[in-house]
Amino acid sequence: MDFEKVAKYSALHPKPAGLTLQYGTAGFRSKAEHLDHIMYRMGLLAVLRSKKTKSTIGVMVTASHNPEEDNGVKLVDPLGEMLISAWEEYATCLTNAEEQEIQNILTEICQKEAVNLHQDASIFIGRDTRPSSEKLSQSVIDGVSSLGGQYHDYGLVTTPQLHYMVCCQNTQEHYGKATVEGYYQKLSKAFGELTKQASSCGDDQRSLKIDCANGIGALKLKEMERYLPKKLLIHVYNDGIKEKLNHLCGADFVKVYQKPPLGLEIKPNERCCSFDGDADRIVYYYNDTAGHFHLLDGDKIATLISTFIKELLTKIGKTLEMAVVQTAYANGSSTRYLEETMKVPVHCTKTGVKHLHHKAQEFDIGVYFEANGHGTVLFSKAAEEKIRQLAKEEKDNQKREAAKMLENIIDLINQTVGDAISDMLVIEAILALKGLTVQQWDAIYEDLPNRQLKVKVADRRVIDTTAAETRAVTPPGLQEKIDELVKKYRLSRAFVRPSGTEDVVRVYAEADTQVSAETICPYSSCIV
Ligand SMILES: CC(=O)N[C@H]1[C@@H](OP(=O)(O)O)O[C@H](CO)[C@@H](O)[C@@H]1O
Numbered sequence: 330m331d332f333e334k335v336a337k338y339s340a341l342h343p344k345p346a347g348l349t350l351q352y353g354t355a356g357f358r359s360k361a362e363h364l365d366h367i368m369y370r371m372g373l374l375a376v377l378r379s380k381k382t383k384s385t386i387g388v389m390v391t392a393s394h395n396p397e398e399d400n401g402v403k404l405v406d407p408l409g410e411m412l413i414s415a416w417e418e419y420a421t422c423l424t425n426a427e428e429q430e431i432q433n434i435l436t437e438i439c440q441k442e443a444v445n446l447h448q449d450a451s452i453f454i455g456r457d458t459r460p461s462s463e464k465l466s467q468s469v470i471d472g473v474s475s476l477g478g479q480y481h482d483y484g485l486v487t488t489p490q491l492h493y494m495v496c497c498q499n500t501q502e503h504y505g506k507a508t509v510e511g512y513y514q515k516l517s518k519a520f521g522e523l524t525k526q527a528s529s530c531g532d533d534q535r536s537l538k539i540d541c542a543n544g545i546g547a548l549k550l551k552e553m554e555r556y557l558p559k560k561l562l563i564h565v566y567n568d569g570i571k572e573k574l575n576h577l578c579g580a581d582f583v584k585v586y587q588k589p590p591l592g593l594e595i596k597p598n599e600r601c602c603s604f605d606g607d608a609d610r611i612v613y614y615y616n617d618t619a620g621h622f623h624l625l626d627g628d629k630i631a632t633l634i635s636t637f638i639k640e641l642l643t644k645i646g647k648t649l650e651m652a653v654v655q656t657a658y659a660n661g662s663s664t665r666y667l668e669e670t671m672k673v674p675v676h677c678t679k680t681g682v683k684h685l686h687h688k689a690q691e692f693d694i695g696v697y698f699e700a701n702g703h704g705t706v707l708f709s710k711a712a713e714e715k716i717r718q719l720a721k722e723e724k725d726n727q728k729r730e731a732a733k734m735l736e737n738i739i740d741l742i743n744q745t746v747g748d749a750i751s752d753m754l755v756i757e758a759i760l761a762l763k764g765l766t767v768q769q770w771d772a773i774y775e776d777l778p779n780r781q782l783k784v785k786v787a788d789r790r791v792i793d794t795t796a797a798e799t800r801a802v803t804p805p806g807l808q809e810k811i812d813e814l815v816k817k818y819r820l821s822r823a824f825v826r827p828s829g830t831e832d833v834v835r836v837y838a839e840a841d842t843q844v845s846a847e848t849i850c851p852y853s854s855c856i857v
């Protein structure tokens with residue numbers, strides 16, 4: 330390691346005194362002006378991770394749905410997954426170190442992980458549209474270069490595009506071409522094939538209004554449009570030309586406030602969706618003729634996709650084990666519907682995509698979605714091979730066609746991570762094939778009324794949880810109080826947990842009526 334170079338460059342990316350940050354649910358996030366040294370150091374760490382795994386590693390500069398003034402960074406592991414937890418700790422340690430300690434920490438990581446320093450390192454870098462992102466990604470490049478790593482700067486890309494390209498590169502392009510164009514081509518082809526059998530429908534049914542949160546999703550959708558078959562008429566809103574990123578719009582805003590975004594006029598029954606700031610989340614919605622807003626969140630998406638896949642599995646007559654993975658934020662109605670009506674096993678993990686992703690990997694087909702709209706479908710290698718073989722060789726026409734549809738779903742879904750563009754295309758294809766309107770999709774089950782709150786407390790770490798974050802173990806007495814309160818309402822459930830991305834405690838409650846859910850929710854926050 331050329332420590333002289335590292336020391337020289339570290340001094341150009343100084344750490345603000347007294348600042349400590351943690352690699353949280355989605356990497357580091359903070360005000361953009363606090364992040365320069367972190368970007369540099371994540372460049373260094375990415376080089377070590379690349380040498381350790383002998384693979385290309387991704388570095389994405391984004392703070393997703395956070396305000397425009399914030400920024401963040403996360404590392405992408407070889408198959409496009411989130412960074413493994415042991416290295417999250419190294420990331421935290423390296424980030425919080427004083428400048429003169431950097432050399433020791435890097436050496437320690439190399440020793441612990443038996444990193445071969447002679448191994449080449451390759452890093453893929455991407456960034457979102459925040460004004461601060463370009464300079465910050467330059468700092469990542471400084472980090473990579475000062476440890477002698479090679480890099481490819483993809484510039485402006487969605488988070489899932491970067492994950493996708495890392496996976497393509499490390500599978501010798503078995504997963505696809507490691508370019509943005511390759512991504513458009515693969516997805517558009519699969520979408521075209523999949524929707525071939527959909528009966529043609531009127532412009533109303535083909536139209537989709539998309540709120541892009543004034544972020545990267547707008548740019549990338551516009552680029553992709555020319556690859557997509559004309560069966561889908563997309564209309565992009567909140568494209569970032571006039572308004573601020575995530576301001577009163579985007580998937581997070583729509584989900585949390587349960588209302589439409591600014592900048593998008595909705596006519597009754599029009600199908601609309603919102604991406605978040607880095608286009609890895611999506612939620613759908615519409616206004617009914619009475620003007621009532623209806624949200625179709627990650628739970629409704631998981632239900633739609635798993636219903637469709639289950640029907641195809643029945644048609645091909647093969648026993649492939651499918652499960653749905655959710656978090657505690659999943660609406661109780663969705664879990665009940667999946668388990669009791671659809672007879673699909675449901676598993677609950679802690680919040681954060683990496684937890685859901687790992688659980689979903691245990692099944693032949695694992696559908697995972699956070700209620701906020703982040704999710705995807707994972708197919709095991711064996712399941713994928715079986716499906717592709719049936720699609721090619723099966724003699725029975727109906728079975729072969731069903732296998733082909735599954736094969737196209739495999740190619741259309743971004744298996745590396747939740748992807749708003751890819752999820753949108755999967756949903757649009759399913760709606761077209763099943764001839765479902767957004768209202769019919771919504772009517773599959775009725776959400777239990779719910780409320781989510783953020784509460785500022787002096788130290789959110791006083792709350793520790795268990796049972797996939799559904800129960801608080803500390804501070805003493807808190808869970809008992811919640812239990813007592815929840816008992817008073819029908820179909821009710823509530824929990825509190827410290828956020829992994831913001832300095833707040835999150836409170837969630839659901840019950841048989843909105844009034845009950847809202848009564849529990851502020852009350853629970855008083856207990857906190
Ligand atoms: C309730 C909620 O929506 N939590 C979000 C949020 O995590 P918190 O740890 O709750 O702050 O950001 C994560 C990263 O984007 C996302 O994975 C997660 O679902």
Ligand SMILES: [Mg+2]
Nearest residue numbers: 393605607609
């Ligand atoms: Mg995001």
